[in-house]
Amino acid sequence: MPVAQTSPFREEKIVLHPIKILLLCVGLLGLYACGGGSGGASSPTPTPMPMATPTPSPTPTVTPTPTVTPVPSITPTPTTIPVPTITPSPGGFSLFIKQGTVTITASPDTLNGAQSLSVWGYSATESNTGTTVPGVLLEAREGETITVNIKNDLSQPHNFSVRNLPSTQITPAASALIDSGKSLTYTLTPTTAGVYLYEDTVANGVNSAVGMAGALIVRPAQALGKVAWPGGPTYDKEALWVIQDMDYSHWNLVALDPSQGPSKVITASYTPNYFLINGMNGFQAMYAPGTELRGPAGTTTYLVRIVNSGQYAQSLHFHGNHFKVISRNGVRLSEFEEIDTLNMPPKETAMVLYTISQRGYYPMHVHSAQLETGNGVYLNGTAAMIVGE
Amino acid sequence: MKINGLFSPRVLTGSALLLVISAYSNTVLAQKAFVVRDVATANNVSLVVRDFTKTMRDGTPVPFWVFCTGCMGMNNTGLTLPGPILELTAGTPGQVTLNMMMAPQEDTGSIASNAYLGHTIHLHGLDMDTQNDGVPESYAAQNSGSSVTLREGVTYMINPPGTVRVDDRYIGSHMYHCHVHTVKHLEMGMYGMFIVKGGGALAGHINAAGPKYDEEWNMMLSTVDPRYHTAAAKGDSTIFADYIPKYFLINGEEGYDVANPSNLDLRHSVTLAGQSKNLVIRLMGILSTQASFEIRDANNVALPFTLYNVDGFALKTPQTVTQVQISPGQTKDIMVTLTTAGVFYPQVQFSDLRSAQPYPNGLVKTELTVVQ
Structure with missing residues (x-):
């Protein structure tokens, strides 16, 4: 079948308006006058353009208005970090299933996006205070038993299920329901160090999607120090990222409406517009303790435990350095591949080692369209900051 | 037509089946x-930002913003989606300069600080330092709120004098893209391929330990x-x-x-x-x-x-x-x-x-x- 050779751009219409040409000429003159336009220069140092002299922009296409972002200070942190301890309350962990609020803060750049989201979650308190999303962080050590007492303060039955935890290591089973106003005590004896997702699996996943999810960290024995698992890789610091997407209008507002409820959510349709990391929006999470990665460059390796409790795959891109993936869904990998972008499918977990290799500020952010936003407000989606000191 | 073994990862030699060539x-x-697509060395390249409208197969015109080289003024050479392929030999210095003199800008209207004006080049995968990473938010954090990285004529330095970060480990494919309001600017087409290639004995190898390709x-x-x-x-x-x-x-x-x-x-x-x-x-x-x-x-x-x-x-x-x-x-x-x-x-x-x-x-x- 003969095919004629034609321009590859044949179907593309080049748009160059006459007014743009005029603006270009004005812009070129303006740039020359202000010392700009050093394109192609081979300066050995980056970005020598001074900004102390605000120059009127000859056209809106040449000199953008400066963006002012809050500047956090770099505060040296101790280089010796103790091995984390686990201190559940006497008698085990106490969780309360209740309604709560996630507060989305505005973008400091545009002042847009502040919003309160109504959610359900596993809270540490029965009062109106405290965090509900993600749920209380549960921690255990390999082979040791913990108890988790859960009281249901909502009007529907709920449950508690830990993904990828063998059924022999948790009682009662996920099929047990916690009726409204009742409590149930779970006994967990996890034997494999790692990070797990726990959630409510009732109502076809609607309850989990509106906030009822959290993380269980299983650590090796205290005496082994900071290792991912017995005989596994060592680290200096650690962080936990629980990421979650929410279709607030079509799922939360329906499920939490007493006149409707979870059964009224149309689960075939899902258009999430909020993307949380540790229950926070991007600007809030960036420098939050426990979410931010920070430490002396060259000597700080983080173990980052990641849980995707949502329904969307999130592709997490780290700036500043490649990192090593050491486990996925509880499976300890035999080879730690070095990548810069980690795809986290829904309901999956992973552990990575990120070494802060250079000074400066480096974002970790999701690399797909609306997930970078909070209801369309930029950088209020899934994001964190990495700070090399 | 025999297909078994055609895509064997092993390098096969010897007789191959004859096929009638149509x-x-x-x-x-x-x-x-x-x-069909420009390939530019990243040792010293200037990327211009331009807009153009592409007619999709169903006849719908869609506006795009793209990077290109040699496309100033009325010259539309290389005006493609995605932008030109940038190539760099591992271990060598590179400079990529942003030319915004014809750049389309996001009309942010009433946005308080016009936060999303300007463009940058993020060399995705090269693990650049903050000064050369092309991220306005982290650049501002490092530089007392400065937005210099958004200015016309910024040059991004790869392996600047005295340093070699992008070495043989990086032989492979990466990307570059604008990192301003990426939910908009990436979608608009401000991206291209960045390929690090091996030099010397590694020239033509897929990575530092891998085989050669033809x-x-x-x-x-x-x-x-x-x-x-x-x-x-x-x-x-x-x-x-x-x-x-x-x-x-x-x-x-x-x-x-x-x-x-x-x-x-x-x-x-x-x-x-x-x-x-x-x-x-x-x-x-x-x-x-x-x-x-x-x-x-x-x-x-x-x-x-x-x-x-x-x-x-x-x-x-x-x-x-x-x-x-x-x-x-x-x-x-x-x-x-x-x-x-x-x-x-x-x-x-x-x-x-x-x-x-x-x-x-x-x-x-x-x-x-x-x-x-």
């Missing part, structure tokens, strides 16, 4: 010499939600709160179409000339969905190939597979060893982020012709 294949061969084919996967390209999609907008991809692209094209010979980036031919040939295919995901890559034969059977690099770094153990996934921001480099003639179909299936369900029109095919 006139069609001859046409493909002739077109191979046709330059041919290379680069594929940039992207998606388009036309709503993001409208004038209403600016600043903080609820348009960006959802993403409904309508067009699925490889190298800016909607798939090989015999009736549309303009999409030459989607065809590749290899001449064996009596010996096997190693073809590297570099897959770069600037998409906002999920995607999977396969190579099918004429009987629609998925053929094996070997995955060597992920995100521009070599796997410790290459993996022979019949499918790889490419997620937003990822790159993967695969190699196939061609031993016999035939026509094959490297293809990408785009799927959604929730349940990986294929989009109905999300299968984008290319065509690989192997001639004796």
